[in-house]
Amino acid sequence: xxxxxxxxxxxxxxxxxxxxxxxxxxxxxxxxxxxxxxxxxxxxxxxxxxxxxxxxxxxxxxxxxxxxxxxxxxxxxxxxxxxxxxxxxxxxxxxxxxxxxxxxxxxxxxxxxxxxxxxxxxxxxxxxxxxxxxxxxxxxxxxxxxxxxxxxxxxxxxxxxxxxxxxxxxxxxxxxxxxxxxxxxxxxxxxxxxxxxxxxxxxxxxx
Numbered sequence: 602x603x604x605x606x607x608x609x610x611x612x613x614x615x616x617x618x619x620x621x622x623x624x625x626x627x628x629x630x631x632x633x634x635x636x637x638x639x640x641x642x643x644x645x646x647x648x649x650x651x652x653x654x655x656x657x658x659x660x661x662x663x664x665x666x667x668x669x670x671x672x673x674x675x676x677x678x679x680x681x682x683x684x685x686x687x688x689x690x691x692x693x694x695x696x697x698x699x700x701x702x703x704x705x706x707x708x709x710x711x712x713x714x715x716x717x718x719x720x721x722x723x724x725x726x727x728x729x730x731x732x733x734x735x736x737x738x739x740x741x742x743x744x745x746x747x748x749x750x751x752x753x754x755x756x757x758x759x760x761x762x763x764x765x766x767x768x769x770x771x772x773x774x775x776x777x778x779x780x781x782x783x784x785x786x787x788x789x790x791x792x793x794x795x796x797x798x799x800x801x802x803x804x805x806x807x808x
Contacts, residue, residue, distance in 0.1 A: 630789055631779045635746035638753075638766040643668045643739040647716070648699060649726055649752065650676030652745055654772040656699040659743045660706030662768060668741055670712045672733065673699045674726050677719040723752050724799075727759035739764040746775035747788040751796045 646668045648659045659671050673696045678686070685692055693701070696715050703713050717729030734740065740760070744752050746769045756765045779785040 630793065631747070631775045631777055631785075634748075634750045634789065634792060635769050635775050637749055637769045640667060640741055640766055640768060641739070642666075643741045643764075643766065644737040645669070645734060645740055646671045647730055647740055647742045648673050649723065649742065649744045649748070650674040650695040650720065652770070652773065653695060653698040653702060655743050655745065655770045656702040657706065657772045658768060658770040659699075660703050660708050661771075662741060662743070663703075663708050663712065664706070670714060671703055671708055672714050672716050672730070673703075674720055674729070675715050675717050676726075677721050723748070723755050724759070727752075727756045730756070731760050731763075734763075737763050739766065741766050741768055743768045743770060745770050745773050745788070747785075747792045751792060751799065754796070755799065 640662070646659050646662050648655050648671065650673075656671075656673070662668065663671055675696050676694075678694055682692055682694065700713055704710065716733040717726060720726050720729055730740070730742075737760075740763055742752065742756060742765055744767065749767050749769050753765070753767045756767075774785075775789075776782060776785055779789045
């Protein structure tokens with residue numbers, strides 16, 4: 602009887618400890634995910650898809666003189682937008698909207714370019730950047746706050762000879778209490794799952 606009581610107490614104690622650790626980790630998850638790098642002069646500023654507000658951050662960095670050009674990802678359009686295009690309804694996609702924002706924010710046309718085509722993941726974006734900028738010594742990559750951690754891991758795995766620095770998009774918010782907002786909760790949860798999946802070897806096959 603005493604053995605059962607001790608076992609039950611041990612299980613209860615471990616459960617409480619696990620819950621406490623989970624709560625502690627959750628409270629610090631957003632800060633851990635969005636930790637950016639110290640920025641310095643680079644060969645180019647790379648903007649990952651698909652949120653166009655990321656180009657606002659890229660324009661700010663360009664105007665600071667950190668790099669002479671900005672490269673926009675060309676992510677694959679979702680089926681919804683492909684259908685609209687097939688019906689003759691033109692909805693500007695990420696790279697088109699991003700180019701407009703950059704031009705309006707003072708980035709000259711000649712300093713704007715794109716990379717890749719129909720990119721479907723962060724890993725395919727990293728590979729496309731490696732192919733587009735094989736001689737780059739240092740790059741600044743702009744992405745959403747929740748995406749910084751995983752993107753950094755992937756890019757540094759792919760571009761091993763390049764100094765890749767990550768900038769979080771300050772035009773997006775990632776609250777500390779991320780679980781209280783639907784969009785933040787979805788972004789953080791999915792990002793943690795994707796990070797585990799990637800580290801476990803779940804990677805898109807090379808084209």
